[in-house]
Amino acid sequence: MNASQPLLEIKGLNAGYGEIEVLHGIDLQMFEGEFVCIIGANTAGKSTILRAISRLVPHVTGTLRFAGNDLSSRASHDIPMLGIAHVPEGRHVFTDMMVEENLMLGAFTARHAKDLSLRMEGIFELFPRLRERRGQLAGTLSGGEQQMVAVGRALMLQPKLLLLDEPSHGLAPKVVEEMHDAFTKIHSRGTSILLVEQNVGLALDVATRGYVLESGRIALQGTSAELNENPAVRAAYLGI
Amino acid sequence: MKRWIAILAAIAIAAVLPLLLSPTGYWIRVLTFTLLFAAMAQVWNIIGGLANQTSLGHAAFFGIGAYTSTILVLKFGISPWIGMFAGGFLGGIAALIIAVPTMRLQGHYFALATLAFGEVMRVIANVWTSLTGGPVGLSVPFVPPSIAAYSFKQLLPHAYIALIALIIVTFIFEAIRRSAMGYRLRAIKENPAAAEVIGIDTTKVKLQTAVISGVLMAMLGTLYAQVAVFFDPDTVFSAASISIRVALIAILGGVGTAIGPILGALFIIPVEELMNDLFSSGAAGLSQLIFGVILIAVILWRPRGFITVFDSLMARFSNKARS
Numbered sequence: 001m002n003a004s005q006p007l008l009e010i011k012g013l014n015a016g017y018g019e020i021e022v023l024h025g026i027d028l029q030m031f032e033g034e035f036v037c038i039i040g041a042n043t044a045g046k047s048t049i050l051r052a053i054s055r056l057v058p059h060v061t062g063t064l065r066f067a068g069n070d071l072s073s074r075a076s077h078d079i080p081m082l083g084i085a086h087v088p089e090g091r092h093v094f095t096d097m098m099v100e101e102n103l104m105l106g107a108f109t110a111r112h113a114k115d116l117s118l119r120m121e122g123i124f125e126l127f128p129r130l131r132e133r134r135g136q137l138a139g140t141l142s143g144g145e146q147q148m149v150a151v152g153r154a155l156m157l158q159p160k161l162l163l164l165d166e167p168s169h170g171l172a173p174k175v176v177e178e179m180h181d182a183f184t185k186i187h188s189r190g191t192s193i194l195l196v197e198q199n200v201g202l203a204l205d206v207a208t209r210g211y212v213l214e215s216g217r218i219a220l221q222g223t224s225a226e227l228n229e230n231p232a233v234r235a236a237y238l239g240i
Numbered sequence: 241m242k243r244w245i246a247i248l249a250a251i252a253i254a255a256v257l258p259l260l261l262s263p264t265g266y267w268i269r270v271l272t273f274t275l276l277f278a279a280m281a282q283v284w285n286i287i288g289g290l291a292n293q294t295s296l297g298h299a300a301f302f303g304i305g306a307y308t309s310t311i312l313v314l315k316f317g318i319s320p321w322i323g324m325f326a327g328g329f330l331g332g333i334a335a336l337i338i339a340v341p342t343m344r345l346q347g348h349y350f351a352l353a354t355l356a357f358g359e360v361m362r363v364i365a366n367v368w369t370s371l372t373g374g375p376v377g378l379s380v381p382f383v384p385p386s387i388a389a390y391s392f393k394q395l396l397p398h399a400y401i402a403l404i405a406l407i408i409v410t411f412i413f414e415a416i417r418r419s420a421m422g423y424r425l426r427a428i429k430e431n432p433a434a435a436e437v438i439g440i441d442t443t444k445v446k447l448q449t450a451v452i453s454g455v456l457m458a459m460l461g462t463l464y465a466q467v468a469v470f471f472d473p474d475t476v477f478s479a480a481s482i483s484i485r486v487a488l489i490a491i492l493g494g495v496g497t498a499i500g501p502i503l504g505a506l507f508i509i510p511v512e513e514l515m516n517d518l519f520s521s522g523a524a525g526l527s528q529l530i531f532g533v534i535l536i537a538v539i540l541w542r543p544r545g546f547i548t549v550f551d552s553l554m555a556r557f558s559n560k561a562r563s
Contacts, residue, residue, distance in 0.1 A: 054437060080439035092434035094427055105427055106438050108420075153438060 005068070007032045007192055008053070008161060013062035015045075015052045022048045024216045026062070030194060032160070035187045037195040037203040037224075039237060040213035046196040047089055049213075050163045053194075054079050054086045067160065080108075085154035089165040089196075093149045095139030099130055102138050102149050106156035123152040126182055144175035148182075155186065162186065164195045168202065180206045200237035204228050212237075242558075251407065258399040268395045270513050272467055275402035278505035280460050280482075281489035282409045282498070287453040288487060289496030290417060291446050292429040294347070297338065297354030299482035300361040301331040301454045305461025306476045307365065310378050320380075320390040324462035331458020332451045334361075339450035343443055355479060362477035377472025380465055390466050398467045405463060406502070409456055414498045416452070421445060492538060494547025503546040507538075 006029045013026040022045045030036050038046045051057045053064060055076040064071040069082055079086070085106070094102050103123060107116055124131035127148040133141060138149050147167055154162060164183070168176040176199070183206055187193050197203035204210060204224040212220040212233060220230065227233050254275075261268040280302065287293050308330055309323025318326075342353040365372045372378065383389045392398060416422050427435040428442045435442055465471060476482065485508070493504025512531055519527035542548050 056433070056436070075441070076436045077439050077441040080437070086437045088434060088437055092431050092437075094430045094434065096430055097423075097426065101423065105423055105440075108439055157439070 006030060006065075007034075007067055008194070009063065009065040010049070010053075011063035013049070013052060013060065013064065015048055015057045015060045015062075017058060021059075022216050023052065026216075026218060028211060028218070030161075030192060032192055033190065034209060035183075035193045035195070035207045037197055037207035037210045038213055039197060039200045039203050039210055039227075040219075041236075042198065044213040045216040046213050047165050048216075050086060050165050050194065050196055053084065053163060080157055080159070083157075083160035084163065085157045085159035085161070086163040087150050087154045087165060087167060089169065091143070091146045091150045093138040093141075093146050093153070095137065097138055098135055099138055099141070099149055100134045102153050103130075103156050106153035108157075119156050119158065123155055126155075126185060127152060144171050144178070147171060147175075147179060151179075151182070151186075155191075159191060161192045161194060164193060164197075166196055166198060168197065168199050176202065200233070254403055255400075258396055258403075263394045263396050268399055270510055272395055272399040272402050274505050274509040275399065275406050276460065276463060276467070277486065277489055277509050278502045279402065279406040279409050279463075280457065280486045281493070281501035281505055282406065282413050283453055283456040283460065284486045285490045285495065285498075285501050286413055286416060286456070287449050288490055289500075290413075290422060290425045290429075291449040292425075292496075293343070293446065293450075294351045294487060295354045295453075296351045296479065296483050296487060297356070297358035298453075298457050298486050299477045299479060300338070300354075300358045301334055301457035302461040302464070302482050303361055303365060303473070303476035304331050304334055305458030306465040306471055307372055307378070307461075308458070309462040310380055310465050310471075311371065313381060313383075314378065319388060320462050320466055321388070324459050327462050328455040328459040331461070332455040334458075335450045335454025336447065339447050339454075343446045343450065355483065358477060358479055358483050362473050362479075365473035365477055372473065375472060375474070377470060377475075379470045380468075395467070398463075402463060402467075405460060409460075410498055410502070412452075412456070416449070417498070421448065425449065488535070492535070492545055494545030494550075497545075497547050499550060500545055500547045503550060507546065508535075 008028070008030040010026055010028040013023055014021055015023040026049060028049070038049060040046055048057060052060050053066070053071065055071065055074055060072060066082055066084060071079065074082070094105065100120070103120055104116065107119055129145060130148055130152055133145060138146060141149065151164070151167065167179055171179065180202055183193060183195070195203060195207055204227055207224055209223050210221065210227050211218050212227065220227065220233065222230070258268060258271060261271060280298070284295065284298050287295055305324070305327035308327035309320045312318040312323040312326060313320055338354065338357045342350055345353055366375050368374070383391045385391045385393050424435070424440045424445045427438070427440055428445060432442055461476065464476070489504035489508050490501045491504070492508060493502065494500025511534060515527040515531045519530060
């Protein structure tokens, strides 16, 4: 793959559930090493973009390419194999399993036990609290800690691209900040991130570029600085 | 360590028990069937407990196993030991055929689809007279007793074969539960969407468990045929006395645990026999009615199965040992 080719390329994406079309003609591009966010109101279709990439949406037309692979012919369980890790909305950790077991389940691409413990060590460096709780059932953790497990499990794959769906939803402000610090660190380690976020201020704070989604269409796009200055964005999402 | 001592002790008791019973008596027969049904429930537990798919069609595989080995003896004089593997092979294929369209179904829908499949097999066996003998049934031919021919004068060797089968399938169940596949199954059971997102091919993993369960169930069908000596389509393909009973044993004992099906069989088979013994001289069906009432009472008392009684007993025992 040459440098000028995007890591993720979405062209004319229409997607929906049954009769209802949620996304209409989405164009989105991401290059390796980018940290991009998708912002917009509830029900604008932000999550559906991520779910379409992960092949979790039944009806999809248009082009979906990742690192030279056509995603539209893949099954959802093949997507992680290509290097895309998805942290679904609402966390979805395995509550009846220990933290360590949750992390291990995310690492099926690891070939050796040594590789596995190395990856886990990386997660514990990022989220020291998970090290303390490694033997605890994930269901007994706080919401923030469960989100850390969900993100950690995705990182165990050592993905090229990390999809984050509303990771700050329902978390205390202090935990949200912690979370976003972690995302900056993950990004600086070389993982590309596509973040879907309702908290527009925070999203534009951590991401370098963004798309604004309105009723299933891209209304605006630009660098975070540009979007931050945009009067429409300020009025609609930042309340200024 | 302690766990292994307990397991070895249980196996030792089970190994001595048949010797204490009269070799020609009634109770050795009850014991043999208890062990056999425990093994069948354990095999059901692989798909019902680990993959969380409540099959009500396991009689299909069981009957395929019983018929395959018996037909091979009758027509070609092939030893049931070999016939057992042939039956296992066909049972696995049948499991694959039924699982491909039904595995996407969940809960009641899966249960009903498998129930229908078991009934279809029963009808086929009744109609395909040239192969199965139809409703008249098949008799396992008498051959001079030998281990190689799987033929014995007494029930005692059958009891031991059933015991060994139970031990083997229990180890298989436990090995799957602790393997990477076991983890994948737990992940699917808890959260199918999250399992797909982390790269688990949920359909494939479920298919694998269905095939393993189908192969083993068919092999146990051969064991049954050799003990029963005579069977017909309505017994080995029975929804009530095979499919549902096997599921019931696992559920009553504690679904998804290795000990559950064993506890369930130790309760259900002897109690059912006892009820038949005590009440069969009364009104017709009275024993079944009383048996049903006992089952309902047990389920109300311990909804999660006998395993919960067993666990609390073990906890009390280890507390006493410590103090």
